[in-house]
Structures are given as structure tokens and as C-alpha cells.
Amino acid sequence: AQKVTQAQTEISVVEKEDVTLDCVYETRDTTYYLFWYKQPPSGELVFLIRRNSFDEQNEISGRYSWNFQKSTSSFNFTITASQVVDSAVYFCALSEERGSTLGRLYFGRGTQLTVWP
Amino acid sequence: GAGVSQSPRYKVTKRGQDVALRCDPISGHVSLYWYRQALGQGPEFLTYFNYEAQQDKSGLPNDRFSAERPEGSISTLTIQRTEQRDSAMYRCASSPGAPGPYEQYFGPGTRLTVT
Numbered sequence: 001a002q003k004v005t006q007a008q009t010e011i012s013v014v015e016k017e018d019v020t021l022d023c024v025y026e027t028r029d030t031t032y033y034l035f036w037y038k039q040p041p042s043g044e045l046v047f048l049i050r051r052n053s054f055d056e057q058n059e060i061s062g063r064y065s066w067n068f069q070k071s072t073s074s075f076n077f078t079i080t081a082s083q084v085v086d087s088a089v090y091f092c093a094l095s096e097e098r099g100s101t102l103g104r105l106y107f108g109r110g111t112q113l114t115v116w117p
Numbered sequence: 118g119a120g121v122s123q124s125p126r127y128k129v130t131k132r133g134q135d136v137a138l139r140c141d142p143i144s145g146h147v148s149l150y151w152y153r154q155a156l157g158q159g160p161e162f163l164t165y166f167n168y169e170a171q172q173d174k175s176g177l178p179n180d181r182f183s184a185e186r187p188e189g190s191i192s193t194l195t196i197q198r199t200e201q202r203d204s205a206m207y208r209c210a211s212s213p214g215a216p217g218p219y220e221q222y223f224g225p226g227t228r229l230t231v232t
Binding site for chain 2: 004032033035037043044045046047050052091093095097103104105106107108109110
């Protein structure tokens with residue numbers, strides 16, 4: 001079973017629009033960590049954020065914000081006033097704390113975001 | 118400082134040949150991970166090391182795949198008798214702590230094409 005689901009395969013918006021990327025995860029662990037990575041057209045994977053399962057406080061970093069809701073097992077990512085440079089594939093990932101898979105990241109399939117000028 | 122580096126960046130090989138992919142992690146990073154990413158998919162875990170010890174290799178697809186990190190720094194992922202289905206982007210990542218929920222910093226990847 002997929003541990004991380006990103007149901008949106010592709011999203012297109014026009015510059016300055018707000019956009020939310022959805023991420024739903026599945027785990028039996030009570031302690032776990034959630035991540036977002038950005039993969040721009042150049043291909044590298046860039047770390048954006050890590051949250052642990054005990055901290056449901058929303059986080060804001062500039063135009064980026066993250067909404068973590070344990071009740072719905074979601075960790076959504078919102079970009080406010082999108083820009084062309086935000087065009088990339090965005091991956092959500094989960095890390096569980098159980099011994100056998102400690103440290104391993106489970107990635108979703110990614111959401112391709114295209115921001116048009 | 119220098120990030121994670123991987124070499125070669127691109128590798129084209131014929132079916133049946135062996136290939137060795139190299140990863141040089143961020144200096145001082147204890148943990149090193151290998152992932153494979155197919156086109157249009159997220160990275161999938163292959164194996165990881167804590168210093169020189171290979172802690173988990175359960176993600177390696179079969180016994181043609183092996184990895185080592187003999188001195189706890191540079192790592193090599195070797196694929197023997199390559200097959201076309203091995204074509205993918207191979208990514209290496211490192212993190213500063215012992216295996217755990219730390220952010221992983223990824224290298225640029227090696228694009229492997231098996232013809």
C-alpha cells in the first residue's frame with residue numbers, strides 16, 4: 001500500500017494565484033516525520049521542510065505554508081502568490097521511527113506544478 | 118560548503134554490462150542513502166549506511182545490486198549484468214545524524230540508461 005498519496009498529478013496556475021498541493025499519508029506509528037521536497041526542472045531534489053507527528057502547528061516560511069492535520073492524515077503545502085520560479089515537481093515524504101525502516105523516506109509520486117506568466 | 122556529489126552524471130551501458138555509481142556525501146555526514154527514481158515517480162529507497170555499516174538493504178531489487186561504503190564516506194552502488202529495467206535516475210542522499218528522521222540532502226543523481 002502506498003504510504004504517501006499525492007492525488008494531484010499536475011496543477012497549472014497563473015502567476016500570483018495561490019495553490020495548494022495535497023499530501024495524505026498512512027502509518028501505524030505514533031511517531032513519524034513528514035517532509036516536502038522540490039524538484040525543479042534542473043532535476044535536483046531540494047529539501048523544504050520537516051515536521052514531526054507531535055507538532056501540528058502550521059508553519060509559514062515566506063510565501064510557503066504547511067498545514068498538518070493528524071485527524072485527516074494530511075500535510076498540505078500552500079504557495080501564496082505563485083511565481084514562475086515555483087514551477088517544479090513537489091514531493092511529499094514520510095519517515096517512520098520503527099527500527100527496521102528507521103531513516104528511510106517514503107515518497108509520494110509527486111505533483112507537477114506549472115506556473116504560467 | 119560542498120553538497121552531495123555523484124558520478125557519473127549520465128551513464129549509458131549495454132545490457133549485460135556491470136556499472137558502478139559513486140556517491141560522495143557531505144563531509145561529516147554519518148548516514149548515506151541510495152534511492153532509485155523512475156520517470157514520473159518519487160524516489161524509492163534502496164539501501165542505507167550508518168558510517169561504513171550497511172544497516173538496511175531490503176530495498177535492493179535483487180542480488181545484482183550491491184552497495185558499499187568501506188571507509189564511512191564515499192559509497193559505490195554496483196549493478197551487475199544490467200538489464201533495461203534498471204534504467205532510472207539513481208540518487209544518493211546524506212544526513213548528519215545516525216539513521217533517523219533527519220532531513221536528507223540529495224545529490225544531483227546519476228541517469229542510467231541500459232540499451
